Amino acid sequence: MYIFVEAKALIITVLKQNTVSIDLIHMTDKKFVTSSGIEIKETYPDVERTAEKPGEFPFTRGIQKDMYRGRLWTMRQYAGFSTAKASNERYHYLLSQGTMGLSVAFDLPTQIGYDSDHEMAEGEVGKVGVAIDSLRDMEILFDGIKLEDITTSMTINATASILLAMYIALAKRQGADLKKISGTIQNDILKEYAARGTYIYPPKASMRIITDIFEYCSKEVPKWNTISISGYHIREAGSTAVQELAFTLANGKAYLNAALEKGLDINIFAKRLSFFFNCHNNFFEEIAKFRAARRMWAGITKGLGATDEKAQMLRFHTQTGGSTLTAQQPLNNVIRVTNQAMAAVLGGTQSLHTNGYDEALSLPTEAAAKIALRTQQVIAFESGVTDTVDPLAGSYFIEALTDEIEQAAQIYIEKIDAMGGSVEAIENGYIQNEIAAASYQHQLEVENGSRIIVGVNKFGQAQETITETMKIDESIRTFQTEQLRMLKTQRNAENVQKTLDDLRAATRTDANLMPFILASVEEYATLGEIADVLRDAFGEY
Incomplete structure (x- = not known):
């Protein structure tokens, strides 16, 4: 009897703390919209579709005929902190746990072209990534790792040419065949001006350096992805899903046009372009965004003269949404990351990074990095979603939402084209202002409670559960x-x-x-x- 009474009391307490208010249960008057403002209908009629197939233009359903049945996405964990030696130890740990590719995070001085002893580097060395001052650090960073045997992604932009040169120099020292070296540099400076801020030189000079990289790698390091056109940071700055897609593809067009002006062959250099997208919490919107992205990019490249299917394909890396992680009840982030990772896989990503649950508090601890990797492995080997290609194809909702996202993004792209392209749109502040307005609207919704963030503006608790965090020594x-x-x-x-x-x-x-x-x-x-x-x-x- 005592046990029954205690259990009943516990159930009542839990219900009191977590009951969803009655206004959320009776929602007949509520308008349902995605984060981009696209209205979600209660039901969807059958959508007339062309007979699109995976692996065929316009690649809405995926860039490979068999997708994950033939090969899983690359499980690539983003890591880098402190010294090259400390980061090297984390890389060896991740590789031992089943990571299939490395992704290097650089500290802020490295990103904006300052050595660690520069006065501007004070307080920032090794904090948000690894400090790389010279080829000597790069040699330590990859000690015991054969560059010919792995793929490496480097999240670096203004100094991408220098870090890539260091990587190539190290590969030569290892005796690697440069024709076999594969990986990616982000090298997307336009989104830095619009959303992130780690630029150094004026836009036109930066574009010269970027196209020099395109040209050099097409001849010397042909398997290297010379740019990862990034929507990730645009989304982190507060954009909607539609804005992320539109501004990213508009930037992609600017890079295509810059390379064409330099006389490069689109059928060669476009094969080495890749994209980097965010994946946030709105499950179906994110899946539809990825499907629309492939279709739109195929049309853009074809319109600019690409005839080789591989030059028309949009290949992309996904990272789960850093700005969606909460310092409050951080273990909830495991659920958020799982939801986002599943959406990325259902959307057909080529590689994926899953964030650590503690990243709203610090760089991820080893335990958080491991559970983030295990999340991908459980999806890959236990969920069954890899058994068929584009599992949500034909869903009335998904197909209609894919079309609506494409249409909304196209409106933005046409506006940017009318301004003369992304460089001009950034120089006059258009893209930055659109992102800022969306970010402000999102924050208003969180503060007035119309957008619920579990553990933040609803279902809070007094005591948090995470005490161990990563600390970088000065x-x-x-x-x-x-x-x-x-x-x-x-x-x-x-x-x-x-x-x-x-x-x-x-x-x-x-x-x-x-x-x-x-x-x-x-x-x-x-x-x-x-x-x-x-x-x-x-x-x-």
Whole structure:
């Protein structure tokens, strides 16, 4: 009897704490919309479809005929913190747990072209990623890892040319065949101006560097993905799903046009473009967004002259939504990440990173990184969603929503085209203002309670459950500074200066800058020294 009474009391307490208010149960007057404002109807009539097939233009249903039946997506965990040695240890751990590809996070000074000993680097060395000052750090970062045997994604933009040069130099030192080296650099500077902020040079100078990378890699490192056109950070800055899609594809068009103006063959360089999308909480909207993205990109590339199907395919990496993670009740984030990861898989992603549940508090702990990876593995091997291609195809809701997202995104793209393209739209502030307005609207909805965030504005609790977080010691800057001092005493200073002078001279011509950057890197010129040469040549934005 005592047990029964206690259980009843517990049930009543739980119900009191978690009962959904009556206004949420009786929702006959509520308007249902996606995060982009697209109205969701109660039911959907049959949608007339063309006989689209997976692996065929316009690739709505996926870029491969058999999709995950033939090969699973790459489970790629984003990691990097502190020193190159510490990050190397995390990479070996992730590889031992079944990670199929590495994804490198760089600290803020590395992202904006400052060495660790620069005054602007104070307080930031090793904090949000690994500190890389020279080829010496890159050698330590990948110690014991054969670059020919893995794929590596590097989330780097303004200094992408320098980090790629370091990676190529390391591959050469390992004796790797550069024709077999594969991976991705983000290298998407347009979204930096619009949403993220880690730019250095003015837009047109940045576009020159990017197209130099396209040209160089098409000849020297043909399997390397030279840009990952990123909607992820646009979404993190507060955009809707439709805006993420529209602004990302508009940026993609700008890169295509820049490469065409340089005389590159779209059927060659477009094969090495990839995309990087976010996946948020609205399950069906995210799936429809990915399907619409493939269809729209196929049309864009074809319209610009691509005839090779592989040049028309939109290949993309997905990361679950960092801005959706909450510091309150952080274990709820495991559920959010699982939901988002499932949507990414059902949407046909080629690779996937799942966030750690503690990332609203700090960089992920080892335990959080492992459960994030296990989430992907459970979906891959236990859920059954990989057994058929595009499982939600033919759903009245999904097909109609895919069409509506495409139509809404196309309106944005046409506006940007009328302005002269993404560079002009960014320079006049259009894209930034649209993102800011969407972000503001989202925050208003959270604060007035019309958008529920579990554990934040509803179902809260006084005591949180996570106490262990990752902390980065301030002494890392001292360590990196000492390593830099030693490097400069050991390298050939005359050779370093000559390569930097050659690079400076090349900026005044139409020459491709990548060979000059690679020559500087191989002489152990630092990232900051190379970036400063380009700052002097192009100015800062």
